[in-house]
Amino acid sequence: MHDKFTTLTPALYEYVVAHNPPPDAVLRDLAAETAALGPLSLMQIAVEQGAFLTFLARVLGARRAVEVGTFTGYSAISIARGLEPDGHLLCCDVNEEWTAIARRYFARAGLAERITLRLGPALDTLRALPSTPAIDLAFVDADKPNYRAYYEELLPRLAPRGVIVFDNVLWMGQVLDPADTADATQAIRALNDSLVRDERVEAVMLPVSDGITLVRRR
Numbered sequence: 001m002h003d004k005f006t007t008l009t010p011a012l013y014e015y016v017v018a019h020n021p022p023p024d025a026v027l028r029d030l031a032a033e034t035a036a037l038g039p040l041s042l043m044q045i046a047v048e049q050g051a052f053l054t055f056l057a058r059v060l061g062a063r064r065a066v067e068v069g070t071f072t073g074y075s076a077i078s079i080a081r082g083l084e085p086d087g088h089l090l091c092c093d094v095n096e097e098w099t100a101i102a103r104r105y106f107a108r109a110g111l112a113e114r115i116t117l118r119l120g121p122a123l124d125t126l127r128a129l130p131s132t133p134a135i136d137l138a139f140v141d142a143d144k145p146n147y148r149a150y151y152e153e154l155l156p157r158l159a160p161r162g163v164i165v166f167d168n169v170l171w172m173g174q175v176l177d178p179a180d181t182a183d184a185t186q187a188i189r190a191l192n193d194s195l196v197r198d199e200r201v202e203a204v205m206l207p208v209s210d211g212i213t214l215v216r217r218r
């Protein structure tokens, strides 16, 4: 069991990044501007995750996508770029300052028409969506204690071949530390434990970056 993974050293991580589609000037500039915000820039998804989200949107032929947690827009641009020509992405966030950066880069990427940013608690935004199963791709990367609630709103709205992607499911390894009883850690642990038993779905957890879980309806 334990010989089936390769520990990702910094050098090997650079190798992974070098063998993915490189971020273009828009994403590179966005990453640099986000890095200037300081430690909270760690919230941005990793380069290979951006490439993966674009790829996933493409293979799904996604037209309708929802993002919960947009920050400065890196994952949103990655998703929107993979959508079909008539596709649309709804972004949910509460922070005006960070999403103002996202809006600038959406425009620069030529994606302003294809992305709607809704400011307000994501749970309210999701509950206000039509209850029809129309979402082809959802990316969940906001406040961890609400992951479960986001899941329960997204699942009935997921198209038959749609996929929900949860980010940070390993929570930097904290899921394994029983002494960590923080709300976020407990919420992620509980969601991880319930998804493998949830008969409504098939869920696959992968050690990409801080861990991602992909969910589809059975």
Ligand SMILES: C[S@@+](CC[C@H](N)C(=O)[O-])C[C@H]1O[C@@H](n2cnc3c(N)ncnc32)[C@H](O)[C@@H]1O
Pocket: 043, 044, 045, 068, 069, 070, 071, 072, 073, 074, 075, 076, 092, 093, 094, 095, 098, 120, 121, 122, 123, 141, 142, 143, 146
């Ligand atoms: C980890 S960051 C998202 C990073 C983003 N996906 C990226 O790649 O740059 C989490 C975001 O969730 C937002 N957020 C936190 N609580 C929220 C809530 N209740 N509703 C909507 N967004 C929320 C924060 O404002 C923050 O921008």
